[in-house]
Amino acid sequence: MRLRRLTPALAALALALALPGSAHAATGTFTAHFFAGGDDQTAELTDPADDTCHDLADDSGASGAISSAENATDATATLYDNDGCTGTTTVLAPGANAGDTGFRSVKFTTATT
Structure with missing residues (x-):
């Protein structure tokens, strides 16, 4: 009996998690250039989520500050000189x-x- 009460609640939760929200994503690729291990490196974010902070070291594999970038997305990119x-x-x-x-996020x- 108790399992029956939980089943509709769990089904509602699963449905809520499965439905797309109002989140948007930029379309395109953001490319960051950085220097690591004695070499110039490139990291990319493809179709990055809107209104989400992307710490470049975590999200793209970049290490250290980014020296230059190309924003080939359809979104405005705000670059920050600190993580977070x-x-x-x-x-x-x-x-x-x-x-x-010299940005990091x-x-x-x-x-x-």
């Missing part, structure tokens, strides 16, 4: 490039219509 999307910012429009920024914002 804190600190000084640089805004990078869709399709734009940035050099010598990025957050994307896609315009809604």
Whole structure:
């Protein structure tokens, strides 16, 4: 009997988790360039989630500060000079490039219509 009461509740929870939310993602690729192990390295974020902080060392495999970036997404990328999307910012429009920024994290914002 107790299992029957839990079944509808668990089904509702599973359905809520399975339904898509209002989360959006940028379309395209954000490329970051950094220097590690004596070599120039490249890391990419493909179709990154909007309004989510992407710490480059965690999300893309980059280590240390990023020296330059290309924003080939349809979203505005806000670059931060600290992990956790804190600190000084640089805004990078869709399709734009940035050099010598020293940023460590990025957050994307896609315009809604």
